[in-house]
Amino acid sequence: MFYQLPPVGHQIGCRSQAASPQGVAGYFASDCYFFNSGAASLATAVLATVQQTGLKDPEVLLPAYACPELVSAVLWAGARPVLVDFAVDRPWMALDEISKKLTPRTCAIIAVSLFGIPERIGEIKALLSGREIYLIEDSAQAFPEKTSMEVLQSDLKIYSFGRGKPVSVLGGGAVVVEHGALSDRIAHIHHEAARSDSRPWLRRLKIALYNRLISPRLYWLPNSVPFIQLGATVYKPLQKIEKMGEFEMGLLAQNIERYWSRGEEIQELLMAGIAASECKKVMDLAAVSCKERQPRLLRYPLLAKSPAVRDELCDKLNREGIGASRMYPAILPKVRDMVAVFDHSDEAPNAAAFSQRILTLPVHSGVTKEVVNKMLKIVL
Numbered sequence: 001m002f003y004q005l006p007p008v009g010h011q012i013g014c015r016s017q018a019a020s021p022q023g024v025a026g027y028f029a030s031d032c033y034f035f036n037s038g039a040a041s042l043a044t045a046v047l048a049t050v051q052q053t054g055l056k057d058p059e060v061l062l063p064a065y066a067c068p069e070l071v072s073a074v075l076w077a078g079a080r081p082v083l084v085d086f087a088v089d090r091p092w093m094a095l096d097e098i099s100k101k102l103t104p105r106t107c108a109i110i111a112v113s114l115f116g117i118p119e120r121i122g123e124i125k126a127l128l129s130g131r132e133i134y135l136i137e138d139s140a141q142a143f144p145e146k147t148s149m150e151v152l153q154s155d156l157k158i159y160s161f162g163r164g165k166p167v168s169v170l171g172g173g174a175v176v177v178e179h180g181a182l183s184d185r186i187a188h189i190h191h192e193a194a195r196s197d198s199r200p201w202l203r204r205l206k207i208a209l210y211n212r213l214i215s216p217r218l219y220w221l222p223n224s225v226p227f228i229q230l231g232a233t234v235y236k237p238l239q240k241i242e243k244m245g246e247f248e249m250g251l252l253a254q255n256i257e258r259y260w261s262r263g264e265e266i267q268e269l270l271m272a273g274i275a276a277s278e279c280k281k282v283m284d285l286a287a288v289s290c291k292e293r294q295p296r297l298l299r300y301p302l303l304a305k306s307p308a309v310r311d312e313l314c315d316k317l318n319r320e321g322i323g324a325s326r327m328y329p330a331i332l333p334k335v336r337d338m339v340a341v342f343d344h345s346d347e348a349p350n351a352a353a354f355s356q357r358i359l360t361l362p363v364h365s366g367v368t369k370e371v372v373n374k375m376l377k378i379v380l
Helices: 021-025 038-053 069-076 095-100 120-128 181-191 199-213 218-222 248-261 263-275 286-289 309-317 349-357 369-379
Strands: 032-035 060-065 080-084 106-112 133-139 156-160 173-177 282-284 300-304 358-361
Touching: 021 032, 032 038, 032 181, 038 069, 038 106, 038 133, 038 156, 038 173, 038 349, 060 069, 060 282, 069 106, 080 095, 080 369, 095 120, 095 173, 095 300, 106 120, 120 133, 133 181, 173 181, 199 218, 199 248, 263 282, 263 286, 263 300, 263 369, 300 349, 309 349, 309 358, 309 369, 349 358
Parallel strands: 060 080, 060 106, 106 133, 133 156
Antiparallel strands: 032 173, 156 173, 282 300, 300 358
């Protein structure tokens, strides 16, 4: 009871430096604009595609299993969210389902790098050839390596710097876009937005508290209080779009460098341990999805053979204080307060089965080799 690893989260550096948007943008490919949250960044990207296409009653395709903030962003931008089912046993939208859902009103597709596993951007772009439909890559759960600050494959890319993200300052987000008409529209939205109120003393206090509470000796405390609902999946309409606060901007460079300096030993140990076993209870989702090159993961995802196996493993792991997570509890139409957004025709059987079988293990800097051995013993 008095030892509980969080499912995700690294220590956050709090040494703010004077940083201009142009200076921090040097860490990113192409044009970069910073907003007050990942959801606000995504909403800005969607709004730019709505404006660029000029469509009446625009639609945006997005995965049926995802964070509810995607829906908040689409609705804020004045578009209708259209859900796409997953491919079987994969964290990706099914390509044939994307093709079926495209209409003359489609202005954009949001492709999510779930857990840090990249979506198939090139294949989705090929489906859009000859159409004025923009591809937005939601990279809230991923961040590029220092050696691969890649040229964009998608039309726009979103990062989040909120709690539990790969690079975190407990708030903020970014839109990365190639220079051109879309960039001009995002620049205008950014120019018109108010600056988020930066109170350095309060942000430092929040970061200090966060850094303490993600310790396994303390995380059990807020995690045991029901009304705090750590990690709960809820739908909250987006309230406003602002520029990212200056103090938070000043924290970004330090925390990007901290991210790049972290090793991947824990992830590699988990992958090697699972690969060496003949376990039939779970599928190593990263291994089967990324056969050529394993990305750095925010969480280590396993797909259990059944919902009952997933729940049994999750309960066993958490009784040992390991911080396993069931992630989002259901597909988007089944999330609380979102039933009215979608109609009963929004069925996604593959995504629904995925939601009932997914289990993630922590791979953050608080995980030790001893914990990895304990995870493997339970899971395998």
